[in-house]
Amino acid sequence: MAKRIHVAVGVIVQQGKILLAKRASHQHQGGLWEFPGGKVENGESVQKALSRELNEELAITVLSSQPLIEIVHDYSDKQVKLDVWWVDQFSGVPKGVEGQPLEWATRETITSFEFPKANVEIVEAILNSNVF
Structure with missing residues (x-):
């Protein structure tokens, strides 16, 4: 069986838009857009991992987050x-610390981005929510 990787994912909402990051071409699913986040380390809570990863990748500090959806996907x-959380309050201005391009998507534009297959359910959950 393939190794399971536990990932904390942030759906970062600001002024009716959601932040997307583009995966580097050398990464798994490279060149596709994603919701920022990263691996949950052993002994780390999902919220702690989410805060750490978003700080490392985007230089923001999570102030408030709520669970959105959990997805298990086989590549x-x-x-x-994927442990996916709404991040509706944060401090700092998001920037691609690792050189990754960032885009703010609206309800109208989010489906025009190309995502990894595991992220399709996240987009559906976002569009079915009343938060965005």
Whole structure:
């Protein structure tokens, strides 16, 4: 069985828009857009991992987050468990610390971005919510 990777994912909302980041071409699913986040380390809570990853990747500090959806997805080479959280309050101005391009998507434009297959359910959950 493929190794399961536990990932904390942030759906970062500001002024009716959601922040997306583009994966580097050398990464798994490279060149596709994603919701920022990263791996949950052993012994780390999902909220702690989310805060740490968003600080490392975007230089923001999470002030408030709520669970949105959990997704388990099998790729041919690995399995991912995505713990997805709304991030509706944060401090700082998001920037691509690792050089990744960032875009703010609206309800009208979010479906025009190309996402990894595991993220399709996140987009559906966002569009079915009353938060965005």
